[in-house]
Amino acid sequence: GQQLNQSPQSMFIQEGEDVSMNCTSSSIFNTWLWYKQDPGEGPVLLIALYKAGELTSNGRLTAQFGITRKDSFLNISASIPSDVGIYFCAGRSNYQLIWGAGTKLIIKP
Amino acid sequence: DAGVIQSPRHEVTEMGQEVTLRCKPISGHDYLFWYRQTMMRGLELLIYFNNNVPIDDSGMPEDRFSAKMPNASFSTLKIQPSEPRDSAVYFCASTLDLNQPQHFGDGTRLSIL
Numbered sequence: 001g002q003q004l005n006q007s008p009q010s011m012f013i014q015e016g017e018d019v020s021m022n023c024t025s026s027s028i029f030n031t032w033l034w035y036k037q038d039p040g041e042g043p044v045l046l047i048a049l050y051k052a053g054e055l056t057s058n059g060r061l062t063a064q065f066g067i068t069r070k071d072s073f074l075n076i077s078a079s080i081p082s083d084v085g086i087y088f089c090a091g092r093s094n095y096q097l098i099w100g101a102g103t104k105l106i107i108k109p
Numbered sequence: 110d111a112g113v114i115q116s117p118r119h120e121v122t123e124m125g126q127e128v129t130l131r132c133k134p135i136s137g138h139d140y141l142f143w144y145r146q147t148m149m150r151g152l153e154l155l156i157y158f159n160n161n162v163p164i165d166d167s168g169m170p171e172d173r174f175s176a177k178m179p180n181a182s183f184s185t186l187k188i189q190p191s192e193p194r195d196s197a198v199y200f201c202a203s204t205l206d207l208n209q210p211q212h213f214g215d216g217t218r219l220s221i222l
Binding site for chain 2: 041
C-alpha cells in the first residue's frame with residue numbers, strides 16, 4: 001500500500017533556529033497537508049498544498065509541494081517555544097489520505 | 110464556530126466493559142472519520158462516513174469495534190468487549206468533501222485496565 005516517510009522523527013532545536021522537515025513517498029499525491037498536534041489536542045491544519053511546485057506560507061511556516069508530487073517540505077523560521085509539538089504530513093490521492101508518522105519538535109531550554 | 114466535539118475526553122474502564130465514544134461533526138460537513146492514535150502505529154483511519162453511510166470500514170480492527178452515524182450531527186464508536194490493547198487516543202474528524210482538509214476534535218483518551 002501507499003506509505004509516507006516523514007523525517008526526522010524528532011528534532012531538538014534552540015529557540016530562534018530554523019526548522020526543516022519533509023515527507024517522501026514512492027507514490028504520487030495530488031494534495032499535501034501539514035498538521036500540528038499539541039499535547040492533549042487533535043491535529044490542527046497548518047497548510048494545504050494543491051499543485052505541484054506550490055510554495056505556501058502561513059506566518060513563519062512555509063511548505064512546498066514537490067515538483068515530482070512525491071514529496072513535501074515544511075520549514076519553520078525563527079522557532080519559538082510554542083512551536084513545540086508533533087507535526088504531521090498527509091498526502092491525498094484518489095480521495096485516500098495517507099499520514100506520516102510525525103516529527104516531534106522539542107525546544108532545548 | 111464550533112469545531113468537532115468529542116466526548117468523553119478521558120475514559121478509564123476495566124477490560125471486558127463496553128465503551129462508547131461520541132462525536133459531533135462540524136455542521137454541514139458531509140464526511141466523518143474515526144481515527145485511532147498510538148505511539149506504535151501512529152494515526153490510523155478506522156472508518157469513515159459520507160452522509161451518515163459507512164463508506165470504508167477496512168481499518169476497523171475487529172468485530173469488537175462498531176461505529177454508527179444515526180444522523181448528520183452525531184456518531185458513535187463502540188468497543189465491546191474492550192481489551193487493554195484498545196488503549197489509545199481516538200479522534201473524530203469531519204470535512205465538507207474529500208478534497209478539503211479534515212478538521213479534528215480533541216480526542217478521547219481511552220485507557221483499558
